Amino acid sequence: MIRRNFLKVAGALTLGMTLSTAAMSDTVLRVGSWLPPTHAQNAVVWPTWAKWVEDATEGRVKIQMEYGLGHPSAMFNLVEDGAVDASFGYHGYVPGRFKLTQGIEQPLLGVNAEAASVAHWRVHNKYFAKANEHDGLEVLTLFTHGPGQIHMANPITSLADLQSKKIRLGGGVQGELGKRMGVTAVGAPATKVYEMMQQGVIDGVFIPMGEQKSLRLKEVAKHVVALPGGMYLGSFAMFINPDFMAGLSEKDREAIRAVSGEKLAAMAGAAWDAADEEGLIAAKADGVTVTEVPADGAMALEFRDLVKGMDEEWIASVADRNVDAKAALEEMRSIAQSYGK
Known part of the structure; x- marks a missing residue:
């Protein structure tokens, strides 16, 4: 299980997302996000994955974050249309399209986000992927927020x-x-x-x-x-534009997939769990x-x-x-x- 304190390493990892002038010839993967930069998804999950991607592709693919792109429900369409290359979205914001993802949200599961996220990903691949609810997107991983x-x-x-x-x-x-x-x-x-x-x-x-x-x-x-x-738990997907992936070499496509999937699900869930722990401490300290x-x-x-x-x-x-x-x-x-x- 993932036990590292992700929030403590966030600052260092964020440096990996800065594009230097010398590296501008490399492929830039534009990630759109709708949460504030201080949130665990942006301070921990995306920077960690960005470092994984950069290392796996030997520096050929670098991530650039973009903020303020509209309502979070729009992220699925923005990536599908190529306005950004990758993003994440909360399935509950798009009622009707995503039904199977509500399986992981059902009450009384009694686990944290890391455990739920791994289960979410495995069951999606075994049972749900064939229903093609994420049509037009390549799913990098699925994860949940905490209770x-x-x-x-x-x-x-x-x-x-x-x-x-x-x-x-x-x-x-x-x-x-x-x-x-x-x-x-x-x-x-x-x-x-x-x-x-x-x-x-x-x-x-x-x-x-x-x-x-x-x-x-x-x-x-x-x-x-x-x-x-x-x-309950809340179901999320991290996804990428298939055309962007098709424009990469086969080696880099497989490198990105190798650092996504279950590995990414576990890391994302653990980061949200850590954020919950910090939220509880902050709430009590502030008199909640x-x-x-x-x-x-x-x-x-x-x-x-x-x-x-x-x-x-x-x-x-x-x-x-x-x-x-x-x-x-x-x-x-x-x-x-x-x-x-």
Whole structure:
């Protein structure tokens, strides 16, 4: 398992993404990102992968980051159209197109992002890739963020307290959870949550603990309920334009693929896990009340009752994909829960 402190090495790795004048004749792989530069995805994941790519291609391919390209849901199309060469996206932002990816998001998996990400990648390749939900893109890897928790402006003592509260939901399984809880769902990208909380547009958000620090939610969401294993995981893809890949030599294409896939999934998941740990520390240091619910606590039991039947609903929802979703879900959980043991 990956145990390094990714956040401590981020600064050094970022240097590998700077293009010198002498290297401008090399192939530049333009990566578009929608999260701030300080977020783990941009401070750790992309720089680490960039160093891997540069080393694997013996310096022939270098990565250049580009920011502020629009709504995160647009990243899939931007790469497909060649506006940038590679990016990452949250599947829940594109409802309808991505259904199979919600398998990893189902509640009660009870693992961290690294374990889930590896399971996500393996099961995608064995069961889901043939459904071609990422048509027009080459998938570099799949990964998840850490356990999604409840971040509120004001405290709650039960899940029933969320009834009619305005909660920002990011799509995917979050939508079904919000429906079962009776919240008033508000759609917006994660980058808008701070502003919406600050202005009182929303009462809270379902999101991983890392965003207490990276999105400064510790300033506006002063009450967090952390359920054991979280409520859900969020599914992401990192992807590249097939035409860009076709323009490389076969040697460099294979070099990039060799440092992607499961290796990249594990690294990305571990980086988001590390960010969650730092987010928890930052939140507590800033006076955020973090209620860590025990496995036998009232809210944990309330949540288990709330999510009954969600597996079956997801399996039914992907019937048109012609895959064995039930077997895939079982194998996904087995891989994730045995990872590292």
